[in-house]
Amino acid sequence: MTLKxxxxxxxxxxxxxxxxxxxxxxxxxxxLSKRIAELEMSLGTELFNRTARSATLxxxxxxxxxxxxxxxxxxxQFLRYANSQMSLSGRCRFGVGELTSLTWMPDLxxxxxxxxxxxxxxxxxxxxxxxxxxxxxxxxxxxxIAGPSxxxxxxxxxxxxxxxxxxxxxxxxxxxxxxxxxxxxxxxxITLPQGAGTVRLIDHWLSNLRTSxxxxxxxxxxxxxxxxxxxxxxxxxxxxxxxESLIARGQMVHxxxxxxxxxxQYTFQWRRDDSRPMIQSIREIAxxxxxxxSPTCLx
Numbered sequence: 001m002t003l004k005x006x007x008x009x010x011x012x013x014x015x016x017x018x019x020x021x022x023x024x025x026x027x028x029x030x031x032l033s034k035r036i037a038e039l040e041m042s043l044g045t046e047l048f049n050r051t052a053r054s055a056t057l058x059x060x061x062x063x064x065x066x067x068x069x070x071x072x073x074x075x076x077q078f079l080r081y082a083n084s085q086m087s088l089s090g091r092c093r094f095g096v097g098e099l100t101s102l103t104w105m106p107d108l109x110x111x112x113x114x115x116x117x118x119x120x121x122x123x124x125x126x127x128x129x130x131x132x133x134x135x136x137x138x139x140x141x142x143x144x145i146a147g148p149s150x151x152x153x154x155x156x157x158x159x160x161x162x163x164x165x166x167x168x169x170x171x172x173x174x175x176x177x178x179x180x181x182x183x184x185x186x187x188x189x190i191t192l193p194q195g196a197g198t199v200r201l202i203d204h205w206l207s208n209l210r211t212s213x214x215x216x217x218x219x220x221x222x223x224x225x226x227x228x229x230x231x232x233x234x235x236x237x238x239x240x241x242x243x244e245s246l247i248a249r250g251q252m253v254h255x256x257x258x259x260x261x262x263x264x265q266y267t268f269q270w271r272r273d274d275s276r277p278m279i280q281s282i283r284e285i286a287x288x289x290x291x292x293x294s295p296t297c298l299x
Contacts, residue, residue: 001042003075008035009047010068013057015138024138026090069273076275088278089118095131095143098221103294111285127195135271142270142279146197155272160290161263165243166255171232180257181209188234189213190225201261237261241293
């Protein structure tokens with residue numbers, strides 16, 4: 001029995017498919033299957049029930065998962081101490097939300113490549129729910145998402161926050177800067193759709209003020225939200241740095257009579273059973289790099 005065989009079994013058992021498990025280990029599906037077969041031979045029992053379409057765990061296979069996890073965790077800890085100064089290599093696939101991708105993600109990738117030039121970086125941009133699902137299924141190595149995960153299998157570490165500013169276009173009304181939150185029942189609120197991390201912020205804000213807008217106009221990305229606000233179709237909030245830039249250009253005004261939104265916490269998330277040195281190293285890089293004031297092409 002070897003560590004490579006145990007790795008093949010564990011990731012095949014905990015990922016949604018053999019193909020995803022093989023990708024995580026940077027090997028082919030046939031190599032993965034071969035390692036599992038070798039492990040089964042050494043144990044003298046089958047770990048998977050194989051059919052033409054799929055492979056499911058046997059009872060013994062189910063019982064083996066926690067033991068394999070412990071053995072691999074101990075091996076990873078040993079290697080982490082032994083290789084702490086060595087550059088990482090292989091494939092790293094991670095997910096981020098749109099706001100991160102438009103601000104500090106390029107700096108994050110540059111820093112990762114500076115520390116680990118042999119690591120192949122593959123960023124994925126998506127919504128938090130989809131990225132968490134990708135983590136659970138083993139499709140992603142880590143994700144940077146607004147708010148902590150509620151999933152038991154995912155660990156979350158707060159690395160920073162994003163702040164937002166209420167704004168309106170000069171064309172929205174004769175005196176947009178004089179608008180107050182009590183005016184919301186008569187105006188349109190422009191925001192991101194359900195599923196976005198900012199939805200929790202605005203729901204909490206509206207609840208505290210015991211008010212609601214006349215209408216909600218949602219758009220799936222920040223560029224669309226900024227464009228709709230700038231066109232004078234309603235009021236809304238933008239990331240603080242973007243809002244400040246647009247206000248300085250005279251394209252928007254600050255709604256200083258609107259109570260400030262709470263900051264949105266961002267977390268580095270990974271599977272709890274993933275103790276690879278890569279996760280710890282990149283988490284530290286992300287914590288040092290996060291900056292939602294980074295320039296964006298949207299402004």
